Amino acid sequence: MDERQALAAFAALGQEHRLRVVRALVTAGPNGLAAGVLAETVNVAGNNLSFHLKELSHAGLITSRREGKSVIYSAAYAGLSDLVQFLMRDCCQGHPEVCAPAVAALAACDCTTGDTLHA
Amino acid sequence: MDERQALAAFAALGQEHRLRVVRALVTAGPNGLAAGVLAETVNVAGNNLSFHLKELSHAGLITSRREGKSVIYSAAYAGLSDLVQFLMRDCCQGHPEVCAPAVAALAACDCTTGDTLHA
DNA sequence: TCTACGTTTCAACGATAGTTGATATGTAGG
């Protein structure tokens, strides 16, 4: 991930409605949520939400697929990973103790119990 | 970290000059960099940089200390950790495989070789 | 094909953020 992409991603997350959308989709899991459900969840008008979803999609943070009349959005976990990696890259220049908490914080996630940790 | 703080942090990072400042400080390590050095590094006028540094500081992403005539800024690694944790929290609702790459990406950092990983 | 539903696009307005220049603070040395 280059700076331009990271910039777009952070700018996208730095907005109340968009951050809530991403959080909702991250917790929702890979099944995702329909645009209409998201509109109710974050309490935003449909047309306005559509604008934000487009921005999040362009930033590589979410993906979409059509299912009948609905459009289902899901978190782009790979994009989120890249963003985290971009932010913390080269944080260990001779002082691993300063960034270890970041690793520990994320490792505290239940993911560590998954069998695909190193996949 | 609550939503309001995360929002401020992401909005702070969603700006070219501020993102470069944070990246410069993250790679610089706990010793930090003087405001003047940062101004040259990111190629921003001093008064303008001061505005951005204030915003980053208010967002909990950097800290500052005075050393003689200079003010030294450093990355707030704890704040960065909290931010990462906020973004990925509850990402594993029954599907640990989707967020495992995020953990792996951060774990790829040399931090994993540090002796304070679980501290 | 017609209607209903879900979603997206567009133009326009109001609010907010970033830059600039001038000025103020605070610190060290002569």
Next chain:
DNA sequence: CCTACATATCAACTATCGTTGAAACGTAGA
């Protein structure tokens, strides 16, 4: 005390972002 240096503050301007309402698109069922 006075000057030089480093950084911070303030007001004003411009550009960009987010919201709103109206309208269009695409899909499914009658």
